[in-house]
Amino acid sequence: MNDAYLRLIDRLKHRYLIGSVQGLLGWDEQVNLPPDSADFRAEQMATIAGLEHAAASDPQIGTLLAELGGAFADLDQDCQVVVREARQDFDRVTKLPAEFVEEKARHSSAAYHAWTKARTDREFAPYAPFIEKHLELAKREAEYQGWGDRPYDYAIDLHDPGFSAEVIDQLFAELKMGLIPLVKKIEAAAAANKTVSPLHGFPVDAQRSFLEEVTAKLGFDYGRGRIDVSPHPFCEGSGADVRMTTRFQEDDPLDSLFSAIHEAGHGLYEQGLPLADHATALGQHAGMAMHESQSRMWENQVSRSRAFWRHFESRFREFFGAQLDGVSSDQLYREINAVRPTLIRVDSDEVHYNLHIILRFELEKKLFSGELAVKDLPEAWNDSCEEILGCRPTHDGEGVLQDVHWSGGAFGYFPSYCLGNMIAAQNWDAVRREMPDLESDFERGKFSRLLNWLRLNIHQQGKSRPALERVEIVTKAPLSPRSLLAYLEERYGSLYN
Ligand SMILES: [Zn+2]
Structure with a gap:
């Protein structure tokens, strides 16, 4: 093996390990941090972020990449992937001046606090300058990277390499055209069968045992991972040590369960990446949309299916016999796939979810093109909400202030959720073409x-x-929303005729 290549791997591993410590501290901050230790943690985080940045921009990496660039054609295919991706990472890290990175980190922290206050006060105006500044930073960052003429594409590419606003625009336009009439049909049928949840008083300890049993059966390896509690469920870490979270409410056992299954889907992806290659592109995920496609398939296509519940319902009733007394199998299954429109993205059912994302994508595009001023966001949000979702927020807390993403300058991230749904559905079609009897496995x-x-x-x-x-290799077709539309039609058509 080429000596320069081995030394490069060594440097990448150093960076990866520091990054993994950073991730672990971040997980701990949301799961375990004592209430008065936040300032100390902020200092720890800043220190480790500095170490990570230094490791990522280590001049030795630049020297080794230059050396390997000269011999690129002699490297085998895997090594070429590693060098190509390391080159791109190194360029991106080193093109940003240190002062810019610090300015962005400082601003994100201030903007996060401004956002939590604005959301509590339901008042957008004092928070608006923070988004304006983030927008300016995002455009400057794109300029440093040579994407000055396409700053929104750069923001998208950071999360989902290879996607662009134009590609997403086409996919979303087709999805929207099929989805809005489908949603109207499902809503009309759901309104005719309007129900409130019959699930109440599920002890948290039993919820926890049940969801651990389910996720372990799906294949999550608890020898290399664990699940804890946080206000917003997430998944952190690599396959060597995956940290997932969920949240519990006694009257909503399905929320903790499906959050856990969703995060386990992310965890299964991380655990499946080649363990020996976690430090390089060979052992890293292919973007947030692909990541989300994994969590969504386990959560929706698999775990909300009849076949899945034919297996797990009896076990669920063993855990919660008293609570499920009088709740029929059909009622339970309907509750698992309940369609109830909401203004809040994270509470949305899978039918409406994609519309929440399309709304955000359209607004982000206009923000970056200058067509929409930040101060006019609340009005634009409410108008789109009415147009796309058919309901209007009564205050900004349930409108433009509901998501944390923009406070961290994370533009271009929202589309990943919907693209993930599309990829999940298209993969689901592909796997069932290969194994038409796949769902009979779930029943067992x-x-x-x-x-x-x-x-x-x-x-x-x-x-x-x-x-x-x-996606094209695996499914033998370019990505399109058609599988997702067909899947929704099939599942909810059978539920609501
Ligand atoms: Zn997710």
Whole structure:
């Protein structure tokens, strides 16, 4: 093996390990941090962020990459992937002046606090200058990277390499056209069968035991991961040590369960990436949309299916016999797939969810093009909400102030959620073409055939190709919203005729 290549891997591993410590501290901050230790943690985080930045911009990496660039054609395919991606990372890190990175970090912290206050006060105006500044920073960052003429594309590319506003625009336009009439039909049918949740008083300890049993059966390896509690569920870490979270409410056992299954989907992807290659592109995920496609497939296509509940319902009733007394199988299944429109994205059912994302994407595009001024965001948000979702927020807390993302300058992130839904549905079609009897596995509590298929086709491929190419290889068709529309029609059509 080329000596320069081995030394490069060594440097990348150093950076990856520091990054993993940073991730662990971040997880701990949201799960375990004592209330008065936040200032100390902020200092720890800033220190480790500085170390990570130094490791990522280590001049030795630049020297080694220059050396390897001269011999690029002699490297085998895997090594080429590693060097190509390391080159891009190194360029991106080193093109940003240190003062800019610090300014952005400082501003994000201030903007986060401004956002929490604005959301509590339901008042957008004092928060607006923070978004304006983030927008300015995002445009400056794109300029440093040579994307000055396409700053929104740069923001998207950071999360989902290979995607652009134009590509997403086409996908979303087609999705929106099919989805709005479908949603109207489902809403009309759901209104005719209007129900309130019959699920109440589920002890948290039993909820926890049940969801751990379910996620372990799906294939999540608790020897290399764990699940804890945080206000907003998330998944952190790599396959060597995955930290997931969920949240519990006694009257909503399905929220903790499906949040846990969703995060376990992310965890299964991380655990399936080649363990020996976590420090390089060969062992890293192929973008947020691909990541989200994994969590969504386990959460929706698999775990909200009839077949899944034919297996797990009896076990669920063993845990919660008293609470489920008088709740029929049909009622339970309807509750699992309940369609109830809401103004809040994170509370949305899977039918409405994509509309929440389309709304955000359209607003972000206008913010970056200058067509929309930040101060006019609340009005624009409410108007789009009415147009796309058919309801209007009564205050900004349930409108433009509901999401944390923009306070951290995370523009271009929202589309990943919806693209993930599209990829999940298209992969789901592909796997069922190969294994038409796949769902009969679920009825027997078996998920290994599906997991192995995902391992082989997606997880073990790391970041060797951009997600759009990977989807085309795996499903033998370019990414399109057609599978997602067909899936929604099939599942909710059968529920609501
Ligand atoms: Zn997710």
